[in-house]
Amino acid sequence: MTIKTIALSLAACAAFGLAGVASAADMHTKAISATCMSCHGPGGKSLGAIPSINGLDKDYFVKQMKDFKSGARQGTIMKRHAFGYTDAEFEAMGAYFASLK
Amino acid sequence: MTLNRRDFLKVSGAGAAVALTGCATQSAPTVAKANPHVVVVGAGFGGATCAKYLKQWGPNIEVTLIEPNDKFVSCPISNWVLGGIRTMDDITHGYDNLPKRGIKMVKDYVVGVDTGKRTVKLKGGSTISYDRLVLAPGVEIMTDFVKGFREAEAAGKVVHAWKAGPQTALLRKQLEAMPDGGVFVMSVPTAPYRCPPGPYERACMVANYFKKAKPKSKIILLDGNPDVASKKGLFMGAWNDLYKGMIEYRPNNAPYAVDGNKMVVSTEFDDVKGDVLNVVPRQKAGEVCEMAGARNDSNGIWCAVNLATFESTTVPNVHVIGDSVLSNLPKSGHMATNHAKVCAAAIVELLAGRQPDPIPVVANTCYSATSDTTSGYVANVFRFEAGKGYVSAPEGGATAKGDELNFAYNESWAQNIWAEVLG
Numbered sequence: 001m002t003i004k005t006i007a008l009s010l011a012a013c014a015a016f017g018l019a020g021v022a023s024a025a026d027m028h029t030k031a032i033s034a035t036c037m038s039c040h041g042p043g044g045k046s047l048g049a050i051p052s053i054n055g056l057d058k059d060y061f062v063k064q065m066k067d068f069k070s071g072a073r074q075g076t077i078m079k080r081h082a083f084g085y086t087d088a089e090f091e092a093m094g095a096y097f098a099s100l101k
Numbered sequence: 102m103t104l105n106r107r108d109f110l111k112v113s114g115a116g117a118a119v120a121l122t123g124c125a126t127q128s129a130p131t132v133a134k135a136n137p138h139v140v141v142v143g144a145g146f147g148g149a150t151c152a153k154y155l156k157q158w159g160p161n162i163e164v165t166l167i168e169p170n171d172k173f174v175s176c177p178i179s180n181w182v183l184g185g186i187r188t189m190d191d192i193t194h195g196y197d198n199l200p201k202r203g204i205k206m207v208k209d210y211v212v213g214v215d216t217g218k219r220t221v222k223l224k225g226g227s228t229i230s231y232d233r234l235v236l237a238p239g240v241e242i243m244t245d246f247v248k249g250f251r252e253a254e255a256a257g258k259v260v261h262a263w264k265a266g267p268q269t270a271l272l273r274k275q276l277e278a279m280p281d282g283g284v285f286v287m288s289v290p291t292a293p294y295r296c297p298p299g300p301y302e303r304a305c306m307v308a309n310y311f312k313k314a315k316p317k318s319k320i321i322l323l324d325g326n327p328d329v330a331s332k333k334g335l336f337m338g339a340w341n342d343l344y345k346g347m348i349e350y351r352p353n354n355a356p357y358a359v360d361g362n363k364m365v366v367s368t369e370f371d372d373v374k375g376d377v378l379n380v381v382p383r384q385k386a387g388e389v390c391e392m393a394g395a396r397n398d399s400n401g402i403w404c405a406v407n408l409a410t411f412e413s414t415t416v417p418n419v420h421v422i423g424d425s426v427l428s429n430l431p432k433s434g435h436m437a438t439n440h441a442k443v444c445a446a447a448i449v450e451l452l453a454g455r456q457p458d459p460i461p462v463v464a465n466t467c468y469s470a471t472s473d474t475t476s477g478y479v480a481n482v483f484r485f486e487a488g489k490g491y492v493s494a495p496e497g498g499a500t501a502k503g504d505e506l507n508f509a510y511n512e513s514w515a516q517n518i519w520a521e522v523l524g
Contacts, residue, residue: 028458030158031446035464038438041517042524048513076500076507077480081464084482084494089462 029092032085036093043100054100061094062087128417131232133454136163140221140231142211142389144168144196147423147437148237149522152204154445162452165205165229167221168196170266173523176296177434178515179265183273184306185314186473192265194523214393216416233448235411235420236395236404237437238387239264240295246382247288253361259378263295275377276307281315286366286375288356290383291325293403295424295432298331298479300324300381302469305336308344309472320348321373323366325355325383331431332469332479334501339471356380386425393419403427408490410447410457411440420444430483430491431465438522439463461485468511475503476511 033044036053040046044054053061067073069082085093131137141152144166152166173194181187200206207229213222220228242261244250253259260268276285285307289300304322311318329336329350340348351368358367359380366373366380385402386395395404395413404421405414408428413419422444423437430436440463447457462484470476481497500507 027158027446027450028460031442031458032462034154034442035439035462037521038435038464038518039466039514042521046513047516047520049509050513050517076510077466077478080480080496080498081466081482083496084462084464084484 029089029096032089033093033096036097044097053097056094056097058091058094058098061097062090065090065094128412128451130451130454130456134232134452136161137232137452138163138165138230139233139235139448139452140229141166141235141237142221143237143239143387143423144170144173144199144206145237145239145423145437146434146518146522147239147441148235149173149196149199150438150441151235151237151422151445152199153202153522154442155448156203158445159449159452160203162449163205164203165207165231166199167207167209167211167223167229169208169210171208172196173519174265174269175434175515175519176263176265176299177518179262179269180299180303180306181470182265182269183262183276183303184310184470184473185273185277186306186309189270192269194519196523198524211389211392214389214419216393216419219418231418232452233418233420234393235422235444235448236387236390236393236425237421237423237441238389238425240384240424240432241387242381243383243385247356247380248358249361250359250380250382253359253378253380256361258361258364259359259380261381262379263299263381263384272377272379276310279315279318279376282317283315283376284319284321284374285311285377285379286321286323286373287379288354288366288381289322289324289326289330290381291355292330293432294381294384296434296467297431298336298467298469301329301331301336302471303379304348305339305344305469305471308340308347311347312344318347320344321375322348322350323354323356323368323373324350324352327352332477332499335469335471335477335499335503338502339475343472384424386421390421390425395419395421396425398427409443409459409461409485409487410451411444412447420448428491429493430463431467431481433465433467435467435518436463436465438518439465459485459487463491466514468507468514469503470508470511471503474505474508476508477501477503478507478510 046052068078175192210224262268262272354368356366390396397415411420422440424432443461450457464482466480468478477500479499482494483491
């Protein structure tokens with residue numbers, strides 16, 4: 001988060017009584033990343049033909065998701081999933097999966 | 102997570118809307134307790150996943166998971182057992198890893214819920230208190246909806262096999278014993294029901310078996326719906342290309358009666374005779390939801406929840422996930438795991454005195470086999486928007502033709518989701 005968004009968060013908390021927006025954002029990343037694991041396996045470690053996604057380089061992860069979305073990378077199912085997430089979420093998920101070994 | 106200003110304003114705007122309208126549909130975050138107790142009822146795809154993530158994201162939370170069965174038997178891939186390409190052992194898994202995660206497993210049935218005192222009563226006699234309760238019972242099969250079904254089921258003559266287990270094994274035996282040239286009659290329940298593509302995959306798997314083992318046999322599909330309810334192109338394509346002349350599809354043919362002695366299924370048009378009958382009645386939310394007062398839609402069939410937290414719209418501190426939920430989301434095991442993750446995240450935040458994520462996202466991925474070497478899929482991402490519920494993202498949809506690559510992914514999906522739920 002940038003200083004600017006933290007300031008905005010604090011303002012929003014004061015305005016709406018939302019304690020812990022920052023924490024919710026963090027939980028948002030964890031929860032959307034966990035969504036991937038229903039196919040890619042616990043922690044992103046696949047047991048079979050579906051590729052593992054744990055420990056991938058963050059930039060590589062983000063580029064693949066953007067390429068699935070644009071059609072630059074052809075796949076089976078991933079274009080349909082890539083359209084469901086924002087670029088900011090690709091970044092957040094990329095950082096999260098990079099941290100999982 | 103890096104949020105840009107626009108994203109952030111979107112988040113806070115949605116959050117404000119939830120917070121402002123939340124009074125009626127969401128209990129407020131509680132004052133943080135050192136070790137709050139969450140009781141989860143049902144250790145299927147939804148319940149076991151929810152218990153796992155409650156512990157992972159809220160290590161201070163005490164989690165009790167109540168399940169009457171010794172083993173997890175997967176509905177996904179159970180059609181493959183009927184087709185003879187997998188065994189009951191392949192779809193049966195233990196719960197051994199869940200206690201290692203700090204989850205307390207209790208083998209028992211819930212016989213009562215007191216939402217005022219926040220307790221559940223078990224058949225074994227004990228009573229368990231909760232701070233929050235998660236109900237994940239799956240569906241209850243409305244066996245009374247088809248006259249004669251209960252008697253035929255009790256006699257072991259006609260089963261639904263819509264909950265994987267002994268009925269799956271029995272139906273497979275009936276199919277094996279059927280002579281070549283026999284007729285398999287299967288009914289498809291009127292939507293909404295568990296696993297929309299399931300009945301059509303089942304027809305493919307049985308046809309694949311007949312084609313090899315008893316090629317003169319026929320399948321009659323009596324559909325309570327006006328059309329194939331899921332992946333129509335994929336299934337119709339398979340029936341025409343792979344099983345030509347074998348499958349007779351009759352839409353708008355809900356069965357109202359079955360006779361297990363005469364082996365006849367009756368619709369308002371016909372009495373349809375078969376050698377093996379597989380009647381799948383309509384479904385509703387699991388019975389424990391009724392005990393908690395959460396089977397609260399206008400017909401008393403499904404559970405209306407705040408879809409950002411899966412908390413009941415009428416019963417505070419009671420969450421419902423999986424097939425029992427009233428929503429536009431497909432009733433699949435995969436979807437149940439994602440309800441579970443959103444619900445667990447929300448409960449962790451609420452129990453810590455924080456507001457839950459106002460813009461959760463769930464995804465559905467559902468593979469169906471069309472033969473013993475080919476599968477297709479349907480995939481959708483749904484994003485929660487305040488005031489609208491889950492909105493389907495663009496580009497969601499299904500494949501038009503099964504292929505071998507998707508069959509390999511179908512197998513891999515099953516192994517991975519079982520590990521995700523139970524590992």
